[in-house]
Amino acid sequence: MKIALAQMNSLLGDSSFNTEKMIEFITKAHEQSSKLVVFPELNLFGYSPVDLLERTHIISDQHRCINKVLAHIPGSMTVAFGALTKNTNTNGKRFFNTFILAQKNKILAKSHKILLPSYDVFDETRHFESGVSPRIISLGEKNILLTICEDIWAFDNNYYAQNPLLNLKKPVDLILNLSASPFTLNKLDRRKDLFKKVCRGVGAPMVYVNTVGAHDEIIFDGNSVFLNSDGEILDQASGFQEDLLCLEVNDSLTEVIKSTSVLFSDKKKKASAESPEEKLFESLSLGIKDYFLKLGFEKAHLGLSGGVDSALVYALSAQALGYKNVQPLYLPSPFSSDLSHDLAQEMSEFYKAELIEFQISSLFSELNKNWKNAFNSEAQSLTQENFQARLRGLLLMGYANENSSLLMNTSNKSELAVGYSTLYGDQCGALAPIGDLLKHQVYDLCRWINKSKKGFIPEAILTRAPTAELKENQTDQDSLPEYDLLDASVYKIVDQRQAAESETDKWVLNRLYKSEFKRWQSPPILKISDHSFGRGRRFPIVHRLKL
């Protein structure tokens, strides 16, 4: 049996583009004599549509595209793909998230997603109606179970009263799963465990095709797999890039005879990332790259402070967008040190960039003078710190205006958690690539980049004491617990959602609640943890919870 795993990167909402790409993948798979081509979840429309689906009239465009795909399927081929379909009942949500199994100009079967996730970043109960029961379709001599993403996850989580894949009515020879499973650092391991439970639970091998690409905060890593009935991986597609993996499998589906990654005849196929840092590097690079590419922007810029956060964002952006497309700006205030300048300069030279230097001292002093005139007193120390951060924000946004360039935000998760940032100051930006990284992950990733020669962060940036340089001799630890303690408490309170126990825990919890108003206005944060700040975490500003 010849099966192709068509791990495509869809453009959300552009079904015409996605249709053309599907046809291209189908054609290439046909050249490899594939008989069954499997695409990811909702690949025709893109995932996740969220409230794009309030534009209910889009359904006719979706129908047109489905028909176009059907017309382009070669006579000998069966294609499994994902599309929006309309719920034609008077009651219930308007759409189904549908698995379509098709041959030339003919739909063999439609099966609607049964388990609709409504947690974290998932909002599928808003617009989708649930399918009722799983479908098993005979294709040739095989009984094929049609499933979509979450349908298999009741083997892992306990969010659902029922696991729809237990006690199936027929024996199954092959499971197909169309997925859009967001990347998180531990997701690849969780999937491996899941695969074992699913394949053993159903008693069948599985073709699992996961989407790849990013939009807004969510990164999809691909890493599609073919598994035997023990849930062992027999072959795997690329991580973090498109792939069309054409497999020749023996009749009993226990063995891969031949494997061809069609898109990579000349290029290197990316193996699945191994270390946490490599995973971070690959995922964040993809997150940045797709944000720009899909929005139609090429150029980025950032305030390079000589500190570790902006250094990492620079290295990641240079990797994702090409170093020529990333402009560093150094915006010193009277409290900036020579060391900061030299480190920003050193890093820019590595990336062959001309560091733009813009002194904010004269603006800062003009501002203080005007303030004193208006109010007959000097602004307080904290206000003056915020002045500096906000002047930088203003200048960096001015640079965005002038150059059609997007400002990279440089906040990390540890400081976002406790509100150690200035709203409309260093919280400005179009995208926060490291907003889900704890401070120690920032350091670890910098060191990995240096070691792997994937970029360059001056060593002194990694060894100096972190400082915002907003007043004399300031260090972050004047206002914050030691970063290792802070990171541990943030992880415990935010990621693990546990009760606060230690003094640091309680301090973090209090600051977490009090700084919600800042995070409400954050730029999109690339998600790499199980519990990121951003759209997947819906905390009120106004509440009185203390626990």
Added chain:
Amino acid sequence: MKIALAQMNSLLGDSSFNTEKMIEFITKAHEQSSKLVVFPELNLFGYSPVDLLERTHIISDQHRCINKVLAHIPGSMTVAFGALTKNTNTNGKRFFNTFILAQKNKILAKSHKILLPSYDVFDETRHFESGVSPRIISLGEKNILLTICEDIWAFDNNYYAQNPLLNLKKPVDLILNLSASPFTLNKLDRRKDLFKKVCRGVGAPMVYVNTVGAHDEIIFDGNSVFLNSDGEILDQASGFQEDLLCLEVNDSLTEVIKSTSVLFSDKKKKASAESPEEKLFESLSLGIKDYFLKLGFEKAHLGLSGGVDSALVYALSAQALGYKNVQPLYLPSPFSSDLSHDLAQEMSEFYKAELIEFQISSLFSELNKNWKNAFNSEAQSLTQENFQARLRGLLLMGYANENSSLLMNTSNKSELAVGYSTLYGDQCGALAPIGDLLKHQVYDLCRWINKSKKGFIPEAILTRAPTAELKENQTDQDSLPEYDLLDASVYKIVDQRQAAESETDKWVLNRLYKSEFKRWQSPPILKISDHSFGRGRRFPIVHRLKL
């Protein structure tokens, strides 16, 4: 039968506070010999908890508070209230949204909410498991149907495959509904229609108790009612404030014999608002007031430009917080007119405020000079416009720092829809009170305020051409369609979610999609329409939808 409608304003997450308030209401109702006291949905914890419920350990605190309430119920009384309870099954979401019917130290019945809304601002499928079927409890000689909010709404909307209140197993003598139904301009009329369908459908009178108060973007209007089995309103509690309405009803529940609003012996009970403008005025005032009160802030300030938006926000804030607590600042640039100054001054005088004037001209010119030095060219016109808006943002946030005052945002829905605003400039603020008002609603509400003597907006503000005054002789209509055309298209595309037809529609749709990144970083917007910008509208930034 003596029934009390206990329309309380809960503090979200502070069950101890809410418990004390419940006991106070129960005691007062007991003084009126009430035998049945009915509270709103989830009144013990507050609604809507959203992701506060990821702090799953809060459940023990909730249990403690339930027991305390039970201990304080007088011997002759039955109390209906709403609380979080734990789902003790291994599978399914962790909590139930529960109706508790109790007498002294005894729970007579628990009934879990069946229909969990997952649309607009509602996220109940994230943490709640559905109840299975409606409960009918015998109390004395009456059969009482226990329902929570959305449980009755399947008579109105078609989001659910089943209406759980059709084909009940027993006849019902009285429906109780605990609600937390957010205010929108047309909600009161929608509820009236709904009540008829529910009471006639079930064939029983209903006690409907809706919560009151606001947090973040959502305003609850109260307006609890007692209805006969035809769904006609026999009595109604206050709109937009707490109430404890004690009713003496005849045995057949067809007539109110005596009605006492216990909280208003000395104060005036607020009748339900009638005109759209009165509804807006009452709801927005409550939204602002509760935001400050519940966060523990007293003081507000805003940039008063001499234009209509900031004038309205000033009038609303002065009403909600007391005019002494609202500080206007006038921040003229070289393009500000004398008229703007005079109007800002005139309005401030009415509110007995000393208008703070802070010229941004010297900062603006220093900024332009610095910019030219750094880049060897002058900033472009649009950049210079943004400079002015962002300098104002910076100064207004400085004022917030110095005075523990919250900045009021002055954006309206028409400009937010098409991105006619400067991110980190006029988009700054802690709360956007008029962010859900179309431009014509802004004018209508100003005129109503003047006419009703609920404040004062200088007439010339209402007749001058709208202008941002960011360059010479600028008017809004240099960049925007006429406001009546713009409003009509925004209403059609955003509120009604219709397809774009006219040229203005298409222009609006394009701008709407392109400006999503600005709204992603908006302050909370008080919701008064069926489809507000803010948390209840989840649009991606990165997408290619064109329809």
